[in-house]
Amino acid sequence: MSQPLFTTSPDWPCQVKAPSSHDWERSAARWLRDLLPARYAGYSTLTRHPVLLARHAQLQVQHEMRAVRVALQTSRAELPTLGVAETVIENTIRLYAVELEQLGRLARGVRLVGDALRTDGGGTHRRR
Structure with a gap:
């Protein structure tokens, strides 16, 4: 059996086991949880549904990317007004x-893991 496209991608996170392997969803959930602020670990709805x-x-990674883009785009205009030296700005x-x-690599990895979870049935555990 050939390896799924997910894990053959260079963007597949090395911390996540291959889809359908033993405990792969747990490794995916652990990796995804680590990407979020610590306070999210207490939200059982998120942690129980990969x-x-x-x-x-x-969404979190996309938000971080927007923040970094803004910081990058405004550095030359705003940092000198804060008294930051040119070498530090560069x-x-x-x-x-x-x-x-x-x-960007992280976002691609999250997308691959999310796609694999949906394809492999991850997150279908329903608690009653």
């Missing part, structure tokens, strides 16, 4: 560019 967790993680711009690339 598909919801994936959806929220995707380093900050590089930092934001690297972070944006990392968040």
Whole structure:
């Protein structure tokens, strides 16, 4: 049997087991939870339903990407008014560019994991 497209992608997170393998949903949920602010660990609706967790993680990463884009786009105009030295501004711009690339990879990984959860039936556990 060939490997699913999800795990053959270079964007598949190494912390998440291959779909349909033993405990893969648990590894996916743990990885997704780690992407969210710590306070979200207390929301059982998210933690019990991996598909919801994936959806929220995707929204969270998208929000972070928007914030970094704004920070990157406004650095040259706003940082000098805060008294930040030019060399620090340049380093900050590089930092934001690297972070944006990392968040892009993370967003692709979240999307792949979410797609795999939906395809493999993740999040279908219903509590009554």
